[in-house]
Amino acid sequence: MVLLIHHTTSPFSRKIRLQMSEKKVLFVLKEEEPWNLSEEVYQLNPSGSLPIFLYDGNFISGNYAISEYLEDFIKEIRLLPDDIKQRADARNIIEWFDTKFYEDVYKKIVVEKVHKRFSKGLAPDSKILKIGLNNLNYHMEYIDWLAEKDNYLAGETFSLADITAAAHLSIIDYLGDVSWENYRNAKIWYSKIKSRPSFKDLLNDTIRGILPSKHYANLDF
């Protein structure tokens, strides 16, 4: 049995939860608020990043380390393409979301709206928020283009690239900031991912004190 120390606002936590569900890994969750981490978390992982993956008295931290570990360990259900060039292309999309999208969108929307409020009691800086929303719209065009090209973001099969992208987008969607009506292909793709059984658990998530957008848990949004 796996214990995952996570938080619903962490896209990396959402990614690992989805990946474990897809791979039929049994796990329990333990929530830790990123703005109020316990000593236990810092002892396991001094950098304080989430999630942390615990099993059999062992642990792994780091989103890239955990997700590749799951691919190495459970080979029956693969979430990266078999062909090594396609695998590189999928990893490139994953990396883009985990670094570029995270920097341009997550840090400017979720950190401003959620982290700042709970860690410092402050309202979001409207200038930073505006930049984040502009970046989001700009990046949604890329996602829309990826979704139009093929059935899934990294080709014709569902992969960790879809999981990573949906993990990142779902938090922004919780806050109601994705203008789905402007991105038809991205919307069709997201609706497909959202309908997977692995996603169900995420749609029940709540952020303390912040209600989800009306359509957050709606499969027909």
Place this chain on the structure above:
Amino acid sequence: MVLLIHHTTSPFSRKIRLQMSEKKVLFVLKEEEPWNLSEEVYQLNPSGSLPIFLYDGNFISGNYAISEYLEDFIKEIRLLPDDIKQRADARNIIEWFDTKFYEDVYKKIVVEKVHKRFSKGLAPDSKILKIGLNNLNYHMEYIDWLAEKDNYLAGETFSLADITAAAHLSIIDYLGDVSWENYRNAKIWYSKIKSRPSFKDLLNDTIRGILPSKHYANLDF
């Protein structure tokens, strides 16, 4: 033959160069200044991140995608441990340098001292620089601790974790900002990595208009 579009100030470019040399991949380099990228780069990789790896009419961008591709493709010389838990631990160190060290140190020292000067003609912001140098010293204690524990950063064998760490540190060292005398174990470790044939090419690098620190290319520093 591989063509790598790179820049000497990019730790991700340095990592892929070292990894290719260790794996005996033949490659040629093409330099692109991050503050003055050509249309060609943006066409290959709209996010503008370096390096870009070109081969046989194909290309891969993204540091994580390229380095895992090299591991997948050239299995004779492996730079990640065979044991999957040890592999996860090595990837965790790699991720820590590529995200945390990059954010805390690279962006506050190299971006301030080099990128800002060439992209905007500005001097570094002394407040940001001071934070970067404090972060560096704090993180050097962690590197010193890792280097004391085992022969190499991710255990008893040389791995991509050492390559990644040395790639990041070597740029800071070019600028003369690492106080090696305070971190004896880290210094012994870095001296070992620096003496590898794969490192030689990096020690001949120059940044236009900025001389390397006196000991940069010195193996006995």
